[in-house]
Amino acid sequence: MxxxxxxxxxxxxxxxxxxxxxxxVGWAGAFLLRGSSTIANGxxxxxxxxxxxxxxxxYSVTLxxxxxxxxxxRQRPIVTWGASIVTxxxxxxxxxxxxxxxxxxxxxxxxxxxxxxxxxxFYLSMTLLGAWSALYYAINFYLTVEEQADQLLRLxxxxxxxxxxxxxxxxxxxxxxxxxNSISTLVLLKQTDRANAMLSRLSSxxxxxxxxxxxxxxxxxxxxxxxxxxxxxxxMRFEDRLRPVFNIDPAVxxxxxxxxxxxxxxxxxxxxAVTPKEEGAEISVTAQPAGENVRIIVSDTGPxxxxxxxxxxxxxxxxxxxxxxxxxxxxxxAFGERQSFETRSTPGGxxxxxxxxxxxxxxxxxxA
Amino acid sequence: MTIRTxxxxxxxxxIQGLKLRLEAHEDVEIVETCSNGREAIRxxxxxxxxxxxxxxxxxGFDGFSVVQGLMEVEPPLFIFCTAYSDxxxxxxxxxxxxx
Numbered sequence: 360m361x362x363x364x365x366x367x368x369x370x371x372x373x374x375x376x377x378x379x380x381x382x383x384v385g386w387a388g389a390f391l392l393r394g395s396s397t398i399a400n401g402x403x404x405x406x407x408x409x410x411x412x413x414x415x416x417x418y419s420v421t422l423x424x425x426x427x428x429x430x431x432x433r434q435r436p437i438v439t440w441g442a443s444i445v446t447x448x449x450x451x452x453x454x455x456x457x458x459x460x461x462x463x464x465x466x467x468x469x470x471x472x473x474x475x476x477x478x479x480x481f482y483l484s485m486t487l488l489g490a491w492s493a494l495y496y497a498i499n500f501y502l503t504v505e506e507q508a509d510q511l512l513r514l515x516x517x518x519x520x521x522x523x524x525x526x527x528x529x530x531x532x533x534x535x536x537x538x539x540n541s542i543s544t545l546v547l548l549k550q551t552d553r554a555n556a557m558l559s560r561l562s563s564x565x566x567x568x569x570x571x572x573x574x575x576x577x578x579x580x581x582x583x584x585x586x587x588x589x590x591x592x593x594x595m596r597f598e599d600r601l602r603p604v605f606n607i608d609p610a611v612x613x614x615x616x617x618x619x620x621x622x623x624x625x626x627x628x629x630x631x632a633v634t635p636k637e638e639g640a641e642i643s644v645t646a647q648p649a650g651e652n653v654r655i656i657v658s659d660t661g662p663x664x665x666x667x668x669x670x671x672x673x674x675x676x677x678x679x680x681x682x683x684x685x686x687x688x689x690x691x692x693a694f695g696e697r698q699s700f701e702t703r704s705t706p707g708g709x710x711x712x713x714x715x716x717x718x719x720x721x722x723x724x725x726x727a
Numbered sequence: 728m729t730i731r732t733x734x735x736x737x738x739x740x741x742i743q744g745l746k747l748r749l750e751a752h753e754d755v756e757i758v759e760t761c762s763n764g765r766e767a768i769r770x771x772x773x774x775x776x777x778x779x780x781x782x783x784x785x786x787g788f789d790g791f792s793v794v795q796g797l798m799e800v801e802p803p804l805f806i807f808c809t810a811y812s813d814x815x816x817x818x819x820x821x822x823x824x825x826x
Contacts, residue, residue, distance in 0.1 A: 596741075598739065
């Protein structure tokens with residue numbers, strides 16, 4: 360014995376099957392309605408025969424109409440409409456003729472004139488077939504609209520995942536270049552322990568950046584660990600000029616955020632605060648609860664934004680604008696309206712203030 | 728006769744790396760190393776070297792400022808050092824008129 364698993368499926372999932380179901384149920388309904396009204400009017404049971412014949416001819420004729428409509432649908436609108444009306448009128452005439460002929464054969468001696476019979480039957484069949492056609496086109500229209508909406512949704516999904524892929528953090532090649540150069544020097548200096556420590560930090564950091572999916576979310580704790588790896592590597596070059604400070608409230612350490620969201624902020628701080636100042640700068644990363652939200656602040660004690668921009672010989676030709684806009688976009692992608700992003704620039708430093716919902720849930724796997 | 732050389736870089740690891748690699752050449756004599764632009768100007772004025780390896784990107788007084796600060800004395804030969812391929816071309820183009 361085979362057991363059929365119940366699988367809920369939209370009614371129109373199989374268009375062909377839905378058509379046959381509707382067609383059969385519809386005409387059966389029409390027959391029952393007309394039949395019961397005939398009986399209720401006190402007619403003999405034999406008068407059900409013309410009703411049945413009329414129903415069967417309606418059923419068959421509408422099958423033919425469906426074939427014609429299927430062809431007409433692909434034509435220009437004016438042709439579709441005009442030819443459809445003509446088709447319905449002709450088909451109604453055919454059904455009415457059959458009805459009238461059956462009626463007159465059954466009721467020989469009736470004094471109703473042939474034309475009168477035909478017109479009465481025509482009125483009835485026209486109504487039925489008209490309603491059938493309207494329903495046919497309405498359902499088809501509905502299905503087309505639905506399909507287009509589905510397609511639009513798919514396209515939107517594609518577009519937003521493409522956008523996410525673009526927004527994803529990309530490793531700065533200069534960083535890799537500088538780090539490998541430094542490690543090469545350490546090897547030449549025969550400081551193998553330091554060289555090895557740097558290599559393993561670099562590989563951990565690379566693993567983290569390379570496996571990051573555009574939609575991946577990590578805990579603040581993980582993000583901070585990555586930042587520490589990065590800063591340890593950069594400290595090899597900048598030494599005491601780079602002074603990182605972390606203030607992570609344990610209450611928010613497990614809250615989730617898009618991975619490598621803060622990385623570009625720290626890179627910017629090194630670029631614009633540590634590099635241009637002889638005494639270097641402090642870079643502080645703070646995460647704390649703020650009501651329902653998590654507030655993250657990345658700030659530096661550098662020269663601030665404007666001075667950084669007008670500094671002569673600024674080695675970085677692209678401004679911070681792109682990087683910051685990128686982070687804002689990623690926040691919007693992840694949290695919609697429920698986030699905020701602010702920058703503050705003073706002569707004493709530059710800071711970025713991000714607020715996002717406290718998000719302690721395990722990430723729900725997004726179907727690829 | 729040796730080539731008297733001064734190395735200028737704000738990153739000590741970079742200085743060490745440069746030093747190590749230059750030590751292989753017997754005709755290069757490193758007379759001093761400097762970690763910023765002001766030190767570099769002073770050292771160049773004192774030692775009058777033949778050659779200076781000069782980092783462009785340094786905090787405060789960068790490589791170009793060092794060259795400009797030495798315009799009144801007879802400047803040595805400079806080799807600019809940078810990690811950024813685009814650092815050199817853009818500022819050089821900008822500065823051609825001023826130097």
